[in-house]
Structure formats: structure tokens, C-alpha cells
Amino acid sequence: MGAVPLAALLPQGLWASPAKSYKATVLADVEIGAVRPEFHSHFAEHLGSCVYGGLWVGKDSPIPNIDGYRRDAITYLKDLGIPVLRWPGGCFADDYHWRDGIGPANKRPKRVNIHWGGYVEDNSFGIHEFIRLCRMIGAEPYVAGNVGSGTPAELREWVEYCNQPSGSTLADERVANGSPEPFNVRYWGVGNENWGCGGPMTPEHYGEQYRIFANYVRTFGGTKPFLVACGPNGNDMHWSRGLLNTLDPRKLPDGWSTHFYETGTLPSTQFTEDAMNTQFRIFQRVEETIIAQRALLDSYDPQRKCGVILDEWGVWDRIPREDEQRYGKLWQQSTMRSAVAAGLGLNIFNRQADKLYMANIAQLVNVLQSILLTEGPEGKRSVRTSTYYAFQLFKPHRSKTAVRVETESSDPLGLSMSASKSGQELIVTLVNPSGSDLDVDCALRSFSAKSGTAKILHHSDLNACNSFDNPDVLVPKPHEIAVENGHVRLKVPALSIVQASL
Numbered sequence: 001m002g003a004v005p006l007a008a009l010l011p012q013g014l015w016a017s018p019a020k021s022y023k024a025t026v027l028a029d030v031e032i033g034a035v036r037p038e039f040h041s042h043f044a045e046h047l048g049s050c051v052y053g054g055l056w057v058g059k060d061s062p063i064p065n066i067d068g069y070r071r072d073a074i075t076y077l078k079d080l081g082i083p084v085l086r087w088p089g090g091c092f093a094d095d096y097h098w099r100d101g102i103g104p105a106n107k108r109p110k111r112v113n114i115h116w117g118g119y120v121e122d123n124s125f126g127i128h129e130f131i132r133l134c135r136m137i138g139a140e141p142y143v144a145g146n147v148g149s150g151t152p153a154e155l156r157e158w159v160e161y162c163n164q165p166s167g168s169t170l171a172d173e174r175v176a177n178g179s180p181e182p183f184n185v186r187y188w189g190v191g192n193e194n195w196g197c198g199g200p201m202t203p204e205h206y207g208e209q210y211r212i213f214a215n216y217v218r219t220f221g222g223t224k225p226f227l228v229a230c231g232p233n234g235n236d237m238h239w240s241r242g243l244l245n246t247l248d249p250r251k252l253p254d255g256w257s258t259h260f261y262e263t264g265t266l267p268s269t270q271f272t273e274d275a276m277n278t279q280f281r282i283f284q285r286v287e288e289t290i291i292a293q294r295a296l297l298d299s300y301d302p303q304r305k306c307g308v309i310l311d312e313w314g315v316w317d318r319i320p321r322e323d324e325q326r327y328g329k330l331w332q333q334s335t336m337r338s339a340v341a342a343g344l345g346l347n348i349f350n351r352q353a354d355k356l357y358m359a360n361i362a363q364l365v366n367v368l369q370s371i372l373l374t375e376g377p378e379g380k381r382s383v384r385t386s387t388y389y390a391f392q393l394f395k396p397h398r399s400k401t402a403v404r405v406e407t408e409s410s411d412p413l414g415l416s417m418s419a420s421k422s423g424q425e426l427i428v429t430l431v432n433p434s435g436s437d438l439d440v441d442c443a444l445r446s447f448s449a450k451s452g453t454a455k456i457l458h459h460s461d462l463n464a465c466n467s468f469d470n471p472d473v474l475v476p477k478p479h480e481i482a483v484e485n486g487h488v489r490l491k492v493p494a495l496s497i498v499q500a501s502l
């Protein structure tokens, strides 16, 4: 028998190769644009146990709650800071009629959720409960309106109900339902995936619908609506051109939504390196999509009044039926691989800061690439996922100015970096999706630093995750960093996210 290579004797995900040297430069004088906090926004749909069970357990639940909201979810979300929260869908939005969710909870109608398993919802979570959630966690609300099965009148009345301070019948109804202050909802989605579950429409048909719906969504109480049109699935230029050619060029939307999921072929905790690499490579197309959609919009909207919104993104792995039966539809664990994927996305947003307006990862709790998992209808425990901590490591970028970083190569499986600065502070995030540990030597141009600190999220097992029994397997830890003579030196192990603060 020949010699067995050392790598074959190691558990999957551990690489035996020695650290490779890697050189990069932060060009602090080459500014890209503001890192909008909205790049770190989220999405909560009436799907599986995202809203019911995850965020909302009801006032009479044995699960610790604040007026019906799961207590620990509120604490964790508030701690992280959720800039914008999109609701109620997703596909659900185009079958949702907002009047079902107002008034005394015991009188609200029960409806079948036709998109996500045909279960019956009691509508105990409606617009009042959503706005209160946003206020509790400090998020700006983003409401997706119903174009697929709704009417312009229904959407127009919803906007008035939310935003008219007082004096109209709809405003008075809101007050009678317990909310004297207007909700001042600025972000309104005009449909969702109207090329698919919210249709299916042609781009021209949706364009005509958009023109009519948008005409009736007005400013009430001084809150000017920011209207988000349903843009393409990924980088579908046929949809984008067809829609842009149909819209009134003088009344383009404020936001242009695109959805781009990074699909995976295996269950989240059973990934192989090959499956992981295939998934990581998709991020190159996400970046190309942002660039291409912005470039197309530029030809219709040279002043960039309409912003590109990555309205839904995140890893969407193969979901085992048993997990869905136990925890709810599209319930997915988040692993070290998922955290690296989140880091790849968040670095792209910084690098394309001048072209992107907002990004909402799917979804907030229990569904797809969530930041929290809860234990099921009866379970009291919840856990912050690896993706939660990836967002935490990127948080210091918020509101800083993204600056250019030059790396050795643009290989989608090579080191991914981004940097942002504000005054005397520079934040650099390094995401290593590769199988090699890296010794990184990063030169700083036009920025002088004497010292710095770093944090790392890392595990050598790509399938490692935080579970209800072991919630702290993946948490950021302090990491060694050396700063001298205009260079930062640090180790970036295979499968890690490192945040350096200088």
C-alpha cells in the first residue's frame, strides 16, 4: 500500500497545506461611496416559522415574550441593529390583503397561505404588529404591496391608513385600532417577483401595472413614498429592458429590485468542499449583476435617482423534509460555510457601494439564511447563527466610506476584501473562502495607523454550526494583528472572516 496523504487522514474541512503569503493594498485615497447601513437590511415573510413562532408567539404563549413578540429575538435583533426590514413577503405579499390583519385579533379572518404549504394563518400579525416590531428593534419598515392579486385602490388605501396622521376615515380607523401616531412608512414595494409567483407577468404587462399602481401611491402626512419596482430575477436583461421600455421615463421608480439566491445542492450541514466552492462561485455573478443592472439603469437614469436593491439574497441550500416538518418551511441551519458566504456578499456590497442602494438577506428568522433560529412551536430556545455573527463583524463598516482594495487576484475562491474609512478609523474585512490559510501583508496607502485590533469568525469544519445545545460554536474571537511601517500583517485561516479595525 502506498503512502496515504496526510490530508486524507484529517477530518473533512481541515487542510494540511502550509499558510501561503498574500499581498494586498488598501488605497484609502480612492473612495468608492458610502457604505449605506441599508446594505445590512433584512426580510421577514409569512413563511414557515419566520413570523409565526420565530418573531411572534402571541401574548399567551409560555415562550418568554413582550406583548407577543419572542423576547430573546427582540434582544438579539436590537443588539445587531436591523437598518430596514421588508415584510410581509416574498411570494406571500401578492396574496396578502392588509385588511385581514387589522382590528381585534379574534375577529381577524383565517386564510390559507397558498405559497408556503397551505397552512392556515390567523392573521394575528398584521401591519400594527409589524410596525411595533420595527420600532422595538430600531428598523425602518419596508412594506411589499400586493400587485399580483390586489388592486391599485387596495394599495392606495393601505398607504393612507399607514401614513395619514388624522382626519380621514382611514387614519381614524388606524387610531381606533390603537395607533394614534402615523406609521410613516417610506419604503413600498410595488409587487414581488411579478415575473414569477407574483404574476406571472410579462415585463410589459408588469410595466403597465406599475404605472397605474404607482400613480395612486401618494404622499400622506409628509411621508413621500419610495417606490420599489419589481426588477429582474438575477441579471435577466430581457425583463429589465422590457420593463424600462414600458415605464414612464419621467416617473421611474425610486428602487429597482433584483433577487439573487446562491443555491446549494446539499443540505446545509452536509456540504462537501466541491458543493461549497460551486456555491461560493455564484457570488461573482451577484457582483456582475449589480454592475450590469446599474449600467443599464444609468442609460435610462443618468442621475442615478433609481437605486439598485438586492431585495432578496443569501444561500438557499437543499432543505431536508424532516427539518421542514420539525421546524417549518424552508428552515435552514447556518454553518461556517454560510457565514463565509455572507461575508463574500457583504464585501461585494462595499466594493460596489456607489452602485447599490439596499440589500435584504433572506430571511430574518428560521427561513433560509437566517440570523436567528428558534426551536419550533413549543421550544423556548433560540440561537444566533453564524450569519448573525458575520453581520456583526461587518457592522463597523456602516456609514463609513468604502475605499478601494487591491488584491492579488480576482479568483472567486480567493481572498475577498473590502475596506471603509471615517476620519482616523479604517475597517478592513477579509473573507477567506479557500482551502488555504493565508499570511496576509496588507499595505496601507494614504492612511497612517500605529495600532489595530482584529476579530475572527472561524472553524476548520465547513459544516460547523451553532445549535440549540451548543449555541457558541461559532462566535467572533479576538485575533492577532501587527501594524508597522504602513503595513498590517495577520493570518487569515481557510474558511474565516477577519475584521481589522485600525
Ligand code: AHR
Binding pocket: 045, 089, 090, 091, 092, 192, 193, 259, 312, 362, 363, 368
Ligand atoms: O424567500 C423565499 C422566496 O423566494 C420569496 O417568497 C420569493 O420572493 C423568492 O422566490
